[in-house]
Amino acid sequence: MENLQWYPGHMAKTRRMLEENLKNVDVIVEVLDARIPHSGRNQDIDDLLSSKPRIILLNKFDLADANVTDRWIKAYNDKGIKVIPISCATGGGINKIAPMAKELIKDRIARDAERGMRRNIKIMIVGIPNVGKSTLINKLVGKAATKTGDKPGITRAKQWVRLKDGLELLDTPGILQPKYEDQKIALRLAYTGAIKDEIMEVELIAYSLLEYLQVHYNDMLCARYKLSDITGLKGYEILDLIGRKRGCLISGGEIDEKRAADIVLDDFRSAKIGKITLELPEDYNEKTN
Ligand SMILES: Nc1nc2c(ncn2[C@@H]2O[C@H](COP(=O)(O)OP(=O)(O)OP(=O)(O)O)[C@@H](O)[C@H]2O)c(=O)[nH]1
Ligand SMILES: [Mg+2]
Numbered sequence: 001m002e003n004l005q006w007y008p009g010h011m012a013k014t015r016r017m018l019e020e021n022l023k024n025v026d027v028i029v030e031v032l033d034a035r036i037p038h039s040g041r042n043q044d045i046d047d048l049l050s051s052k053p054r055i056i057l058l059n060k061f062d063l064a065d066a067n068v069t070d071r072w073i074k075a076y077n078d079k080g081i082k083v084i085p086i087s088c089a090t091g092g093g094i095n096k097i098a099p100m101a102k103e104l105i106k107d108r109i110a111r112d113a114e115r116g117m118r119r120n121i122k123i124m125i126v127g128i129p130n131v132g133k134s135t136l137i138n139k140l141v142g143k144a145a146t147k148t149g150d151k152p153g154i155t156r157a158k159q160w161v162r163l164k165d166g167l168e169l170l171d172t173p174g175i176l177q178p179k180y181e182d183q184k185i186a187l188r189l190a191y192t193g194a195i196k197d198e199i200m201e202v203e204l205i206a207y208s209l210l211e212y213l214q215v216h217y218n219d220m221l222c223a224r225y226k227l228s229d230i231t232g233l234k235g236y237e238i239l240d241l242i243g244r245k246r247g248c249l250i251s252g253g254e255i256d257e258k259r260a261a262d263i264v265l266d267d268f269r270s271a272k273i274g275k276i277t278l279e280l281p282e283d284y285n286e287k288t289n
Contacts, residue, residue, distance in 0.1 A: 004186035006195045010156055011175040017158055018172060019048055024122060025170060026108070027101045028054040031127035031136060034064035034085060035277050037072045038284045039188040040128050044177050049126065053104040055082055055097065059132045062087040063270075068277035075281035088135040097140070098167055122168045128194045129153055129174030137161050137169050146171050150269075152196050188278050193269055206261035207235030209268060212278060214238065220274035224267065239264065 028049050032040040037058060056076065061069050069085055076083040082100060086093030101121055102109065112119055125133045129152030137146050145161045147154055152174060159171045176195065180186040189195040190205045197205065213221040214230055222230065225242045233241075236257075243249070243260030250256045267273050 004183060004190065004195065004200050005176075005179055006199050007176060007178045008153070010153070010173060012178075014173045014175045015044060015048065018045070018124070018126060018175075021124060021158065021170065022049060022052065025052060025124040026105050026121050027123045028052045029057060029097065029101070029123050029125050030054055031057045031059050031125060031131045031133050033128075033131045033192050033194070034058035034061045034069050034072070035192055036188045036194075036279055037277075037281070038279045039185040040131060040192075040194065042128055042175065042177055044175070045126055049124075052124075055084065055100050055104065057093075057097070057136070058083055058085045059088060059136065061085040061092065062089045063275060065275050065277040068280060072277075072281050086136070088132050088139050091139065094136075094139055098163075098165065101167070118166070120162075120166050120168045122170065124170045124172065126172055127174055128176055128189065130193045131174065133174065134171050137171050140167075140169065150193070152194055191265070191268060191278065197265070202261040202265065203236075203239065203257045206239055206264045209235075210238040210242075210264065211235040213268075213273065213276070217274060217276055220276070224273045 030045065058064070058069060058072065073083055073085060084093050084096050084100065086097070088094070101123055105121065125137060127133050130150075134146040134148045134155050138144050138148065141161050141163055146159055155171055155173045157173065161169045161171060163169065174194070176189065180189075186195065187205065187208050190197065190200060191209050210221070211234070214233070218230070222228065225245050227238070227241055227245070230238050230241070239257060239260050240255050242264060243255035243257060246260060246263055248256040248259040248263070268276065
């Protein structure tokens with residue numbers, strides 16, 4: 001399989017920008033996609049930003065498998081890491097962020113209060129592309145202060161947004177690692193739309209997604225596309241069946257795989273197949289910062 005990676009110039013620039021702005025912020029909020037809590041982490045961000053207190057958000061929990069999200073939260077908590085599951089779509093969990101940020105820097109707030117000072121709390125929002133950083137900021141501020149969109153690479157420059165209750169949020173462009181050694185991780189980033197579809201044939205992305213669903217969410221997959229038994233089938237064979245069911249045909253009766261793959265990816269991304277998580281905490285030993 002060809003090497004799947006995407007590191008345009010603006011990501012290298014953003015990395016430097018994060019580093020430069022670190023001294024101006026109190027708390028880092030790292031936004032992860034609840035469907036890929038492992039693959040959505042970025043070693044670069046970890047290394048760069050480890051000097052500041054951090055909150056991890058598992059966003060888009062409305063799209064993820066609730067049972068697996070609970071296991072991820074427990075795995076993090078067992079290591080003393082604070083995580084909050086949130087959904088910008090339903091608003092769930094959003095109101096827990098500000099109190100947790102205040103709790104993390106309560107010593108500073110108390111010192112300030114002793115001196116009769118009241119400084120704003122500055123929060124840098126970071127994460128890979130398309131996880132909902134800008135949407136979260138809009139949700140918190142209650143209006144469309146930042147640009148959002150359903151593809152990666154929407155935010156291109158930093159932007160401060162001020163909230164009423166003494167919080168200031170720094171929106172930042174999503175960044176990936178320059179290189180992913182593990183192609184499985186890169187593929188998961190493609191399924192969830194953190195890596196843009198154009199860098200690889202969408203059919204190949206769909207094949208491997210279908211093979212994962214076949215193993216972990218077989219009933220949901222079969223129900224969605226009215227498939228009877230797909231035991232032992234390869235990803236491309238499942239995609240062909242789906243293409244046939246959905247009438248994705250080109251002249252001569254052949255399957256239009258590209259169209260079928262687009263359907264599968266759209267359905268996965270909007271949870272039409274079901275609420276699905278692509279990795280289990282038991283399979284990873286997360287770093288503890
Ligand atoms: N279902 C669902 N969709 C969400 C949620 N949060 C964000 N989205 C959608 O995810 C897409 C990406 O949101 P953005 O806020 O633009 O993502 P971003 O992290 O700022 O992306 P970049 O600026 O490219 O780094 C948009 O289509 C949002 O509507 C959520 O909790 N649930
Ligand atoms: Mg953005």
